[in-house]
Amino acid sequence: MLALPLLLGGCSMGGFSNPFSSETNDAPLPPAQGTTAAGTQAPAPAQAPAPAAPPPASYDTGIVEGAGTHCPKVVAWPQDRLVTVYQGGHSGDSNYIVYRGELTKLSRDCQLTGTRMTVRYGISGRVLLGPKGRSTSVSFPVSIRVTNADHRVISSRQERVSASIPGGQTSGYFSLVRSVSFPISLGTRPEDYEIFVALKRG
Numbered sequence: 001m002l003a004l005p006l007l008l009g010g011c012s013m014g015g016f017s018n019p020f021s022s023e024t025n026d027a028p029l030p031p032a033q034g035t036t037a038a039g040t041q042a043p044a045p046a047q048a049p050a051p052a053a054p055p056p057a058s059y060d061t062g063i064v065e066g067a068g069t070h071c072p073k074v075v076a077w078p079q080d081r082l083v084t085v086y087q088g089g090h091s092g093d094s095n096y097i098v099y100r101g102e103l104t105k106l107s108r109d110c111q112l113t114g115t116r117m118t119v120r121y122g123i124s125g126r127v128l129l130g131p132k133g134r135s136t137s138v139s140f141p142v143s144i145r146v147t148n149a150d151h152r153v154i155s156s157r158q159e160r161v162s163a164s165i166p167g168g169q170t171s172g173y174f175s176l177v178r179s180v181s182f183p184i185s186l187g188t189r190p191e192d193y194e195i196f197v198a199l200k201r202g
Contacts, residue, residue, distance in 0.1 A: 071119070076198065082100070083101045085100070085201070117190050118180070123176050135169065161174040
């Protein structure tokens with residue numbers, strides 16, 4: 001997953017392809033095996049060595065930033081980073097998607113003063129129009145929860161992010177930078193705490 005250091009100006013965002021669009025490949029087909037482009041017989045290729053075994057697959061638990069020491073992690077689980085809105089009566093049908101919002105980047109920096117931790121975090125994402133979408137402004141609630149070393153919620157808040165999709169465009173982008181402060185309990189470390197971010201519907 002992609003994670004960027006938090007800049008003072010907020011989170012930067014790059015371009016993304018639209019998953020609702022289709023692409024075609026009009027490149028010419030390669031010549032048949034054993035022939036050259038001119039149609040003559042080509043010499044047999046040298047025997048290639050067997051490919052190395054692929055590395056074991058990693059388990060994707062979500063976007064995670066701040067896994068280093070002395071700073072809480074900022075986490076967005078897969079089910080919390082994507083919201084899809086369908087045309088009425090067609091929930092679950094990809095042909096009737098109006099728009100889709102998703103979190104794409106998280107970042108943070110931290111400052112520990114005595115036993116109090118202050119985390120300045122940033123989130124950014126995009127909104128993509130679906131087959132039934134049109135240029136519009138979209139707003140999503142974002143839930144922010146802080147958990148301690150015992151996985152109990154010690155702080156929670158709700159923000160909103162907005163994105164505008166201009167006429168003739170198929171996507172828009174949003175970003176948010178906020179700070180949260182909380183005490184570090186005796187016998188725990190800053191890295192034992194986590195900040196969970198969730199994109200909501202509504």
